[in-house]
Amino acid sequence: MSTEICADCPVRKHALCSSLDDEGVITFTGLCQRRCIMAGETVMWAGDESRICANLLSGVLKMVAATADGREQIVGLFYPADFVGEPYAEEHAFTVTALTNAELCTIQRRPFEHFLEEHSRMENLLLQRTLRALKEARRRMLCLARLSAGEKVAGLLIDMAARAERCARRSGLNQPVTFDLPMTRGHMADVLGMTIETVSRQLTKLKGAGVLALSGNRTVTIKDAHALRARAAAR
Amino acid sequence: MSTEICADCPVRKHALCSSLDDEGVITFTGLCQRRCIMAGETVMWAGDESRICANLLSGVLKMVAATADGREQIVGLFYPADFVGEPYAEEHAFTVTALTNAELCTIQRRPFEHFLEEHSRMENLLLQRTLRALKEARRRMLCLARLSAGEKVAGLLIDMAARAERCARRSGLNQPVTFDLPMTRGHMADVLGMTIETVSRQLTKLKGAGVLALSGNRTVTIKDAHALRARAAAR
DNA sequence: CCGGGTCCTTGTTCTAGATCAAGGCAACTG
DNA sequence: CAGTTGCCTTGATCTAGAACAAGGACCCGG
Incomplete structure (x- = not known):
């Protein structure tokens, strides 16, 4: 029992x-x-x-x-x-x-x-x-110590996308080029050691560059994973 | 054997x-x-x-x-x-x-x-x-993410002093208000996520404020542990 | 449909710390 | 002991990102 x-x-x-x-x-x-x-x-x-x-x-x-x-x-x-x-x-x-x-x-x-x-x-x-x-x-x-704001945000997006993908796999879904952020801008800032404003600006920049599409506040579509990876740089 | x-x-x-x-x-x-x-x-x-x-x-x-x-x-x-x-x-x-x-x-x-x-x-x-x-x-x-340069340096000095003190205890010595830094300015900068110049300036500032005495490049005397702790702030 | 949250974006200004640049001071080396 | 090298300090300038400020989008309860 x-x-x-x-x-x-x-x-x-x-x-x-x-x-x-x-x-x-x-x-x-x-x-x-x-x-x-x-x-x-x-x-x-x-x-x-x-x-x-x-x-x-x-x-x-x-x-x-x-x-x-x-x-x-x-x-x-x-x-x-x-x-x-x-x-x-x-x-x-x-x-x-x-x-x-x-x-x-x-x-x-x-x-x-x-x-x-x-x-x-x-x-x-x-x-x-x-x-x-x-x-x-x-x-x-x-x-936290050495990356630029742009690199930090790109890296976090990659992490979260990978996480979302794994979860999708587990539950049998597919293709999460589109996924929901599990957190607010404020939390992203708290993770990355920056301010809300800077996170927001970086996302806007990625959107402007055609790397991402944002719909609503939480839903992200990665349109150019290659470019995103290039921006994450580190390791 | x-x-x-x-x-x-x-x-x-x-x-x-x-x-x-x-x-x-x-x-x-x-x-x-x-x-x-x-x-x-x-x-x-x-x-x-x-x-x-x-x-x-x-x-x-x-x-x-x-x-x-x-x-x-x-x-x-x-x-x-x-x-x-x-x-x-x-x-x-x-x-x-x-x-x-x-x-x-x-x-x-x-x-x-x-x-x-x-x-x-x-x-x-x-x-x-x-x-x-x-x-x-x-x-x-x-x-790394949230402290100012001054807080970082003060904190590291406290850590290193504590470490030196413990080692001194172990080997039976006493009173390491004076101790040797186990690293160069460059390494301190690498630990704290800053530049050599900023570390150096912070140390000079602490010296100027009478918190520390520096003799040679490596030897530090903590003259005002209370003030140093106050500057470390965090936690 | 209105009022008040919460969250996000965008613009402007400001500043801590990076970056660039120039010496200073020991400690070795030949 | 002159020259090199490694490490440190100090000064001047620059900039990424913080801080401040304002407004927009969305949601929810009445």
Whole structure:
């Protein structure tokens, strides 16, 4: 019965849980609890005690670092099947907030750490994912520090298009030369370390150059992927 | 006999190996090989096959990300007892170069991964370190994207002073209100995502304000730690 | 159909920091 | 010890992008 919660899990093939055998899943499920989150709602607050971790089932979350005087930087985005939380940390270093409505499969941090000890395949998978996240974060450091506004925006569009494409594949759809941005201009600015205005201007420029078409605020069509890639330059 | 290599290991209490029991150490040592590196020498090249990992015994290394056209960003610094390398990755994403003469304890990547499988305490320690490195990288993203030149330099000085202090503690010395920068202005600029000139100007400004004293190019004395902290602002 | 959100675009001005340029100061080298 | 080299400082100028400001498009509730 406790496995039933997993029967309809949209990410059971991709989340951390994919490393578990049937018996492991049953134990794990017993420790988990599903939770729905509304867009804009915060899941973890920087400075709060780190009590829960979670697998993201659906929706998109942002992880935000902030200075004392309120400047903000998005330091990570989470998509379905991603693991969220800070095991082994006493308190959260960052605030995690939903960009869209979302669903989480949560687990208490301590029991989770304990579970890892006894399920080294999951521990190993988490290690591999953490290493990948670290690599990604380091790449982003180069982006934030050294790329121009144009390069940043082009790069982000490519990332988001790739993400959309993968999701489309998964759900069997096709051809996402057109896709919806999962975030506002403001969030794009927060990811790229720029202002809303500059993001907007760069998009307008890409549109003017015939690289993109924009319809509505969120829908983007990549008309010239080659040109877009050229503008992203980096790596 | 193979353990002898560890007998004089300067970091055996702090490196990944500290998670091993005697028998583990013996096995591990058999897989390791010490290697000396000259300042300026590169240990791993971005794009090359990821064949080795290492524990740093002495010296300081930098990890550099670069764009195709040569812009560079230091995305990580490694100090004694730190783990270097990219397990589970087919190729290196970043270039690792010695800032000072250094000594490494290297191990082939594949055998290392295999060893982790069988020594879950080490795997767990690596996981914890990787999580900490990730947190650190994310903090740095905020720094790179949102802090002013003055805040960046003040913050880096505080970090380096703290690092120097810890090393001094370890080796039994005291009072490192005065310490040596482990890097040139150019490296500081590469860490902070700015230019040499701006770093230099910020240091001159701090000196002028009586916060620091500079003697020679590398030696720094923090005269007013409180003021320095105030200038670092962030977090 | 109106009023007030929220989000986005566009124009103008301003500035932090990059870029360009010129020395200064040690430390080596022959 | 004159010359070279590497690293650092300081000054002058330039510019990408921030900051400020205004208005437009869309949506939703009454």
